[in-house]
Amino acid sequence: MKYFALLLLILSIPANAEEAIVFGVHSTTAPLEWRDNGVDQGFNVELMESIGLLLNKPITVRRKTFQQLVSDMHSSDSDVDVIAVVSPVNFRRELAQSDPVYATHAKAFTLQGEDYIDNWSDLVGKRVAIKNGAFVDIFLKNQPQDFTQVKVDLYETGFQMLMSKEVDVVLAENFVARRLQPKYPSVRSASDALIFGAFTFVSHPANAPLLKEINDALRQLKISGEYDRLVNKWFGMGREKFDITSTHQKMLTLSIVISIISAMGMLYTFSVSRSLKYRSEALALELQQRKIAEQKIRSLSQQFQAVLDGIPHGMTIFDKQMQCLWSNDNNQLLTHSQFHYIDGTPFDLAESVKSVIDSKKSFIADMGYLAQYWQVQIHPIADEQAVVLLEENTEQQHLRQANDEASRLASLGELSAGVAHEINNPTGIIIHSIALFAEAMKDLQPAAEYYQQQNPFWLIAGLDPQAAFAEINHSNEVVEESAKRISRIVNDLKCYALPNLSANHQATSLNEVVQVAQRLTANQLKRFQVTVELADPSPIIKGDAQQLHQVLINLIQNACHAMDTTNGHIHLRTAMKGKAAYVSVEDNGSGMDKATLKRITEPFFTTRRSYGGSGLGLSVCSRILKEHHSEMKVTSTLNQGSQFTLVFSAIEPEQSAPFSPISSSTTNSRKPIQ
Structure with a gap:
């Protein structure tokens, strides 16, 4: 029937058909391009024949080596018109390319027992076999990596070198590797997809009109459903297509x-x-x-x-002797040395499986691996067998930690409000008593002067009476100012601990927001040189002062973490420009690179994970600023510092309550901020 259909295809071509399209084939990889009983077939071959029928051109298949075909495509005198190759995603070859034909990927292959490869960094220092001119080779020319590249003519050559330990890793295209693995049983898949690519038709630039016709025909096949039929025929039946x-x-x-x-x-x-x-x-x-x-x-x-x-999760079936009866190839972590319980206790897979089989009771536990979290489930099934399920739950763990941290912060807010109330009472007594002492000293000074005239050698606390009265008055002023400062900080803390109300947006002074945040972070700022530059009059915006305090406090604390105490400098500034109000926090700390700068507002992203950072600070700040219809601009240079500028819409003076003017500039040099 196959040859009869081919005969009908040849007879259906009109006598006046144009010159045949020569399609170069280099692979014997089912189901793409392979040969059965001397007949070339496969997905790419049948797709090109369908394109030829639409273009009214016969297709001639010419089989050469991969290197010969690549060389032919760079020559305008080649006897081959078009070939099918894989190109990395987002990379364009020098030659003319068609629309994507079919997706594929490449991943790492190693010998049994080698460590799993999570990313490119795990290849550092290794000898990696790469097929010369393949899409992996094209990708690495634009994205160099820190490992030794060993160029081979075929992927099978790389597998042979891996068996003889001449290389450590082979980066191979998926379809070819799946065909080769049955021939090399000690070679295993050691990573997820590292590079994604797509099959495309490629030709010399001189054949650009032909490639345009092929592209148009390819799109017609996709619209008509013929393309889907071919995909289902060659890729829709499962793993047997590869063998x-x-x-x-x-x-x-x-x-x-x-x-x-x-x-x-x-x-x-x-x-x-x-x-x-x-x-x-x-x-x-x-x-x-x-x-x-x-x-x-x-x-x-x-x-x-x-x-x-x-199934996206790992599934493995063991018997009591720990023989793997079946696995979907996602269980390498189960025996990894760094795979352990969340509390750090080592995980023994064999012991857990035997315990489940003996007790006939399921086992469920949360595990940790580097910065990831996993859940392991072991369930008894048939006689003396157990199934092990492995599922990543890093995101759920992060959400649970964020919820716990939010609960702790809510409890801390309630406790802060209670502590502030308790501190306010003795502070009020101190202020009241100091006022009484000051008035009493004024009344006692004439009596002291009279007594000094009667007794010239009279001393108060070992000091001359005049000096003693001056010292007492100075001490009263210092105590009174310190008590007022305590009162201000307590009031700021009470406002900061109040619950957030999204509709609680009122006329707010940006200068006052900066001053409150400055007082609440005085303990951190005292180690650095601080410059404060406030606009006069203060910019007025409509917002929630409590939430804006939270934003400024977070930015100031981040600046403190980024600086060295020996020469750290923080610059706080408010300004007005037209109808826009600005607040900026600038430091001369470690700064950020471009990759970090792009991710600073992502939830759970932090560069201070080892110091207890949660990665939620700037994410919460971003949410608050969006609620205030404001914008955060960030500029940062590595090892030079960062500047965070908040831009708000100012409101007209008649729309806001009057605020007392604030001095435009203050400077503080490594002293507690008053």
């Missing part, structure tokens, strides 16, 4: 065996008697029914296997 050549060989052997058995049966049938004819027919019918049943069972098994392979 179709070996499957054909097995089927051929089975056919020969069945033919021999049939021939022997025929001889036996003719040699015995015709009385056994009906019995032979019955046996033939039974054999046919068994074949049909076996085919159905095989198809169901393949579908079930495809479902299991598609």
Whole structure:
């Protein structure tokens, strides 16, 4: 039937058809480009033949090596018009390319027992085999990595070098690797996809008109559904498509065996008697029914296997002797030395599996691996067997930690309000008593002067009475100012601890916001040189002062963390420009690189994880600023410092309550801020 369909295809081409398109093929990788009984077929070949029918041009398949085809595409005199190659995503080859034909990827392959490769950094210092001119090679020319590249002519050469330990890792394209793995059982997949690519048709720039026609035909095939039919035919049946050549060989052997058995049966049938004819027919019918049943069972098994392979979480079945009966190849972490309980206790997979099998009770626990969190479930199944499920729950753990931290902060807010109330009472008594002392000293001074005239040698606390009265008055002023400062800080703390109300936006002075934040962070700021520059009059905006205090406090604390105490300098500034009001926090600390700068407002992203940072500060600040319809501009230079500028819409003076003017500039040099 195959050859009959090919004959019909050839006969359907009009006599006046244009010159044939020569399609270069280099691979024997099912299901893309392979050869069965001398006939070239596969997804790329059939897709190109469908394109040829639309363009009214016959397709000639010409098979060469990969390097020959790449060289041909750089020559305008080549006898090959177009080839199919893989290009990395977002990378354009020098040659003309079509629309993407089919997606693929490349990942790392190592020998059994080697460590799992999570990312490019795990390849540092290793010898990595890379096919010369392949899409992995093209990618690495633009994205150099810190490892030794060993160029090979074929992926299979890389696998052979891996077996002989001439290289440590092979970066191979998925379809080819899946075909090669049955031939090299000690080679295993050691990573998730590291590079994503897409098959495209490629030609010399001189063939640009032809490539445009191919592109138009390709789009028509996608619209008509023919493309989907080919995809389903070659990729829709599961894993057997990758090993179709070996499957054909097995089927051929089975056919020969069945033919021999049939021939022997025929001889036996003719040699015995015709009385056994009906019995032979019955046996033939039974054999046919068994074949049909076996085919159905095989198809169901393949579908079930495809479902299991598609599960995103790790699943492994062990027996009591810890033999792996089945796995979807996602269980490497279970035996990793850094895979442990959250409290740091080492995890023993064998002991846990045997305990579950013996007790017939399930086991569920949360685990840690580097900066990730995982949940392990072990359930007893058939006799002396257990299934191990591995699922990543890093995000759930982060959300749980954020919820716990929010609860602690809420409790701290309530406690702060109570402590502030308790401090206010003795502070009020101190202020009242100091006022009484000051008035009493004024009344006592004439009596002291009179007594000094009667007794010239009279001393107060070892001091001359005049000096003693001056010192006492100075002490009263210092105590009174300190008590007032305590009162201001307590009031600021009470306002900061109040619950947030999104609708509580009122006329707010930016200068006052800066001063409150400055007082609340005085303990951190005292180690640095601080310059405060406040606009006069103060910019007035509509907002929630408590939430703005939170934003400024967070920015000031981040600036303190980024600086060295020996020469750290923080500059706080408010300004007005037109209808815009500005607040800026500038430091001369460590600064940030571009990669960090892009992620500073992401929840849970922090560069201070080892110091207890949660990664929520700037994320909360960003949310508050969005509620205030404001904008945060950030400029930062590595090892030079950062500047955070908050831009608000100012309101007209008649829309706001009057505020007392504030001095435009103050400077503080490593002293507690008053």
